[in-house]
Amino acid sequence: MSEGKTHQWYTYTIRLVKGLHLVLAFLFIYQCFQRTNPSSVLISTNILLIALAAMALYNRFFWLRNALIALTFISHQFDVLPLNGRLLFSIFALQFLTYPRVVWFKTNLKIPQRYMFISVFFLVGAFFTRIIPGMYFPPFYQGIAGWELEVGSDLVPKEFTIYSLRMSDGEKFSDPVPLFFLTPINFYDRFISQISRKNHLDEGMAFFFQVYSYKYESLKKGNFFGKYFLNSYGYPRHMHSESFQKIPGDFIEPNKVKEAHLFYETYDINGKLLRTSKIFAINVRTNERI
Amino acid sequence: MKEFSLLRILKVPTYFAAWFRAIISVALLYKLFSKDYSILGYLNSNLVNVYNYETLPSLYINDLGIFSRLLTFHWIHFLIPLPNQTFMFIFQILLIGLLMISLVSSRRLLSVLIFVMSSYLFGFLWRTGNDVDAIEMQLQLLLLLAFYKGNIGWRAYFDRELSEDSAWLFKFCILVIVI
Numbered sequence: 001m002s003e004g005k006t007h008q009w010y011t012y013t014i015r016l017v018k019g020l021h022l023v024l025a026f027l028f029i030y031q032c033f034q035r036t037n038p039s040s041v042l043i044s045t046n047i048l049l050i051a052l053a054a055m056a057l058y059n060r061f062f063w064l065r066n067a068l069i070a071l072t073f074i075s076h077q078f079d080v081l082p083l084n085g086r087l088l089f090s091i092f093a094l095q096f097l098t099y100p101r102v103v104w105f106k107t108n109l110k111i112p113q114r115y116m117f118i119s120v121f122f123l124v125g126a127f128f129t130r131i132i133p134g135m136y137f138p139p140f141y142q143g144i145a146g147w148e149l150e151v152g153s154d155l156v157p158k159e160f161t162i163y164s165l166r167m168s169d170g171e172k173f174s175d176p177v178p179l180f181f182l183t184p185i186n187f188y189d190r191f192i193s194q195i196s197r198k199n200h201l202d203e204g205m206a207f208f209f210q211v212y213s214y215k216y217e218s219l220k221k222g223n224f225f226g227k228y229f230l231n232s233y234g235y236p237r238h239m240h241s242e243s244f245q246k247i248p249g250d251f252i253e254p255n256k257v258k259e260a261h262l263f264y265e266t267y268d269i270n271g272k273l274l275r276t277s278k279i280f281a282i283n284v285r286t287n288e289r290i
Numbered sequence: 291m292k293e294f295s296l297l298r299i300l301k302v303p304t305y306f307a308a309w310f311r312a313i314i315s316v317a318l319l320y321k322l323f324s325k326d327y328s329i330l331g332y333l334n335s336n337l338v339n340v341y342n343y344e345t346l347p348s349l350y351i352n353d354l355g356i357f358s359r360l361l362t363f364h365w366i367h368f369l370i371p372l373p374n375q376t377f378m379f380i381f382q383i384l385l386i387g388l389l390m391i392s393l394v395s396s397r398r399l400l401s402v403l404i405f406v407m408s409s410y411l412f413g414f415l416w417r418t419g420n421d422v423d424a425i426e427m428q429l430q431l432l433l434l435l436a437f438y439k440g441n442i443g444w445r446a447y448f449d450r451e452l453s454e455d456s457a458w459l460f461k462f463c464i465l466v467i468v469i
Contacts, residue, residue, distance in 0.1 A: 182329070183325055184325045184326075184327055184329075184330070184415065184420075185329075185330075185415070185418055185420055186415075186420050187419065187420045190340075190342075190419050190420070191340060191418055191419050191420065194340040194344060194419050195336070195337060195340060198336070198339075198340075200336040200337060203334060203336050203337060204337060207332050207333060207334070207337060210332045211329045211332060214329065214332075214375070215326075215329075225324065225325055225326050228326070229323060229324060229325060229326055230323050230324050234323070234324030234325065235320055235321050235324035235325065
């Protein structure tokens with residue numbers, strides 16, 4: 001590629017990334033106005049300042065390769081990460097690492113000194129956010145800022161409610177099928193609440209029954225994952241509170257199952273079933289709601 | 291004026307890239323050997339439009355779903371229907387096979403394929419409103435490998451020669467892991 005064309009591509013890339021910065025800044029402003037909690041607005045404003053600083057400092061060439069990676073870093077985090085400084089810091093640090101000639105580096109520092117500056121900056125930041133309780137300065141965090149709860153004896157939960165899936169052959173219910181059998185779908189509660197809100201719970205229940213049929217043999221043997229995969233040596237499930245729904249249990253064979261029921265079940269802290277309320281049930285042969 | 295860059299100065303041994311790839315591949319293999327992703331083949335189109343930003347709109351940046359679709363290569367389902375369970379099972383086994391070959395192969399196309407296939411597979415988790423299952427960092431590292439220019443065959447595990455390509459990988463590796 002000739003030098004002129006290369007320069008043209010650089011120019012396009014810079015425009016692209018600058019545009020991206022603008023979009024992000026607007027998104028953050030929008031988020032700030034959406035929030036009701038003053039402390040979270042404060043946090044967002046802090047991030048916004050960094051965003052603006054990053055935008056202002058951004059006046060250097062960006063390699064096309066780096067720009068593509070930056071774009072993907074950002075977009076992978078679009079759906080996934082909570083709103084915190086990581087997103088903007090990833091843009092900020094990208095140029096920070098590749099082109100250190102931003103404002104405060106525009107000095108006569110030699111290269112080892114620049115490395116030292118970066119190291120000391122991170123060390124000091126990390127040190128202060130560790131020792132000062134509740135200190136919050138992106139990109140340094142100690143857990144989730146502002147989330148503290150003092151638990152007294154009267155605040156310890158006495159009971160808890162979970163989703164429970166039970167199969168029925170028309171006469172009796174099976175033991176609750178632990179919804180962990182849906183793994184790798186790990187946040188099943190979030191999944192169920194969303195499809196319920198969108199009125200797709202009947203299809204969801206049909207899906208649960210299909211997976212139940214597929215995994216019946218391995219569930220009977222006490223394995224969530226399937227017979228070809230590592231069992232208890234596998235990568236752990238991303239869920240907790242599985243102690244009250246144990247496998248192997250008393251399950252009904254898939255060809256004898258007539259109905260699939262979804263319940264809210266409330267247990268006490270010792271695992272004793274207190275209450276049950278039905279949410280949804282389908283006939284698994286016709287996929288119609290009962 | 292010639293632009294100054296740390297990239298042109300720092301040099302890192304080639305074996306860094308090889309061992310870096312080995313660690314990522316083994317971590318992914320462990321994850322793929324642990325869970326049966328083929329059940330995702332039972333999902334229909336109504337069940338794969340559940341996004342995290344709908345559940346927790348105050349916490350997640352507003353994504354219209356289109357970003358997730360484009361970047362996880364799920365845009366393909368604008369054209370063709372969702373896969374079935376058998377396909378997903380074969381897909382998982384194929385990905386496991388590719389990851390194993392990639393441990394000793396120097397083909398860059400393989401790295402690109404692995405990135406695309408992993409993004410697609412874990413894209414189902416994005417689209418069913420799940421937690422990401424600690425996959426986000428690994429995907430970013432795979433992306434680095436897809437853009438890596440150097441040659442990393444099986445000999446590279448013992449190659450102590452300094453290279454700029456390894457240095458590039460090293461820097462972005464720090465970027466991903468530290469941040």
